[in-house]
Amino acid sequence: MGSLQRLPLALAPPAPWASDALPFASPDQLDPDLQELLDSASRMLCQWLGSAASRAPLPALGLTPAVAPSVQGLGGDVLLAELQQVMEGAYNPNHPGALAHLDPPPLPASIAAEMVCAGLNNNLLAEELSPSLTRLERSLCAWLAEAIGLPAGSGGVPASGGTLSNLTALVVARQHQGLQGRSDAVVLASSDAHVSLDKALMVMGLPATALRRLPVDPAGRLQSDALADELDRCRLQGVPVLAVVATAGTTVCGAVDPLASIAGLCRSHGAWLHVDGAIGAVYALDPGHAQRVQGLGLADSVTVNPQKLLGITKTSSLLLLAQPQLLAEVFATGLPYMEASWGGSHGGECGLQGTRPAEALKLWLGLRQLGQEGIRAVLDGAIERTATVMDLLRPLQGLALRGGDLHLLAMTPLGLSAGQADHWSQATRQQLLAAQLMLSRPLYQGRHHLKAVLGNPHTRPAQLEQLAAIVASSLTAKP
Numbered sequence: 001m002g003s004l005q006r007l008p009l010a011l012a013p014p015a016p017w018a019s020d021a022l023p024f025a026s027p028d029q030l031d032p033d034l035q036e037l038l039d040s041a042s043r044m045l046c047q048w049l050g051s052a053a054s055r056a057p058l059p060a061l062g063l064t065p066a067v068a069p070s071v072q073g074l075g076g077d078v079l080l081a082e083l084q085q086v087m088e089g090a091y092n093p094n095h096p097g098a099l100a101h102l103d104p105p106p107l108p109a110s111i112a113a114e115m116v117c118a119g120l121n122n123n124l125l126a127e128e129l130s131p132s133l134t135r136l137e138r139s140l141c142a143w144l145a146e147a148i149g150l151p152a153g154s155g156g157v158p159a160s161g162g163t164l165s166n167l168t169a170l171v172v173a174r175q176h177q178g179l180q181g182r183s184d185a186v187v188l189a190s191s192d193a194h195v196s197l198d199k200a201l202m203v204m205g206l207p208a209t210a211l212r213r214l215p216v217d218p219a220g221r222l223q224s225d226a227l228a229d230e231l232d233r234c235r236l237q238g239v240p241v242l243a244v245v246a247t248a249g250t251t252v253c254g255a256v257d258p259l260a261s262i263a264g265l266c267r268s269h270g271a272w273l274h275v276d277g278a279i280g281a282v283y284a285l286d287p288g289h290a291q292r293v294q295g296l297g298l299a300d301s302v303t304v305n306p307q308k309l310l311g312i313t314k315t316s317s318l319l320l321l322a323q324p325q326l327l328a329e330v331f332a333t334g335l336p337y338m339e340a341s342w343g344g345s346h347g348g349e350c351g352l353q354g355t356r357p358a359e360a361l362k363l364w365l366g367l368r369q370l371g372q373e374g375i376r377a378v379l380d381g382a383i384e385r386t387a388t389v390m391d392l393l394r395p396l397q398g399l400a401l402r403g404g405d406l407h408l409l410a411m412t413p414l415g416l417s418a419g420q421a422d423h424w425s426q427a428t429r430q431q432l433l434a435a436q437l438m439l440s441r442p443l444y445q446g447r448h449h450l451k452a453v454l455g456n457p458h459t460r461p462a463q464l465e466q467l468a469a470i471v472a473s474s475l476t477a478k479p
Contacts, residue, residue: 023073037076038115044080045111048087052094052105053458057438062089096458099467100440102279104455107311109369113362114313124356125348126338134347137360145320148277148284148304149297155324156301157350158317158359162278163196165303165319166245168351170200172301172321173243173272175330182240186210188230189245190222190257194276197245210242220255220404222246227262231269243272248293248302249279252444252451254408256280259295273298278305278317280406286376289383292405309407309455310378312366316359319351327351378457382407385454385464392468398475402449410442410449413475421447428474437467 065082122130145154191213246257266273281304283289307316328345348354402410425448
């Protein structure tokens with residue numbers, strides 16, 4: 001064997017090793033530069049949030065600062081000035097008229113936890129990299145799973161959004177059903193199910209035809225009879241069903257599929273039931289609203305996104321399972337470069353993500369700040385605002401309203417062609433934006449609609465009345 005040769009050292013002077021030559025926080029004492037930077041950034045953020053009503057929900061086009069690092073690092077004043085520039089061009093969810101999307105204002109405790117999470121910089125990949133946070137995450141997932149109705153012993157794992165939660169659920173379902181390598185396996189869902197299912201099957205190597213979308217009723221709910229027929233057809237034809245995906249809160253109408261009857265069909269056919277509850281599962285946290293997602297606890301797995309209504313800062317999504325041990329059974333690799341887990345399995349062994357921040361921290365602290373009464377108040381307010389808008393719009397002649405059991409409401413005029421509905425939605429949205437009311441413009445069943453998401457706790461009756469008045473006025477204008 002040849003001997004090892006020592007590589008020559010670089011001739012250039014070495015970079016300084018002393019920590020005071022680099023902008024890291026001191027490990028020996030309170031760092032005044034860090035404190036000043038965080039205090040200043042915090043004041044900027046508080047001012048931005050506190051002045052939200054004076055700015056439009058959708059800002060004018062902002063300037064983008066330089067992105068490449070300069071030769072010399074920048075000082076705090078310059079960094080803050082550039083940060084302010086980015087903030088001025090950001091979407092403004094704290095505005096009372098921000099009614100377009102599932103992006104509510106953030107809870108103060110969740111903001112604070114996000115900052116602490118960044119400062120701790122722990123890694124949920126393995127226990128020794130995040131001892132207290134790993135325990136907190138496990139306990140929180142277990143509590144949340146049981147709180148939404150899953151059986152004792154349930155649990156799960158956070159993920160960076162509902163798309164990843166849904167993908168993870170389908171990968172677990174395929175493994176549990178013994179369908180690895182079966183390219184003929186299918187997933188059954190409604191025609192209004194989220195587009196993340198298409199992405200999931202693509203990533204899993206299944207053809208686009210593997211997603212069989214079934215008809216919905218006039219309220220946007222999956223028709224149980226159609227599902228029963230399709231399950232029978234798959235059984236007779238020998239087509240393996242990887243999973244049935246029900247939706248608790250569709251993206252446009254907020255419709256909730258008949259979860260209890262779907263669960264019964266899945267049990268009788270031996271099919272895995274996943275519920276995409278990214279929008280609606282949080283309603284199960286309060287006894288007064290749990291009936292809106294009745295049957296949720298009968299699922300094998302559930303996607304929950306507290307970020308969409310409860311004010312938890314992004315991202316906050318979880319996949320919760322009745323049998324959480326299946327996560328490690330599917331994804332465990334042994335992590336040979338880490339010490340053995342003392343809690344059953346490392347966080348990086350419980351899903352597709354390895355390195356993960358402690359997103360459970362902001363969810364935990366946000367829920368602690370709200371309390372059960374606060375959670376109920378958020379849900380009550382969302383439903384009350386939706387009912388108010390419905391009451392204001394329902395008497396209008398020639399307007400089709402599509403609203404489910406939750407806090408989403410879509411509308412489009414009757415009797416218009418697809419092109420005319422497109423023109424109406426664009427023109428009316430501009431009128432609403434001029435009044436600092438922002439609605440979205442989804443394409444649904446071949447026609448553009450205007451959609452209001454009524455989860456913003458800052459929205460008052462005056463904004464809702466103005467919304468209704470603008471919509472009413474738009475119906476009298478010629479398309």
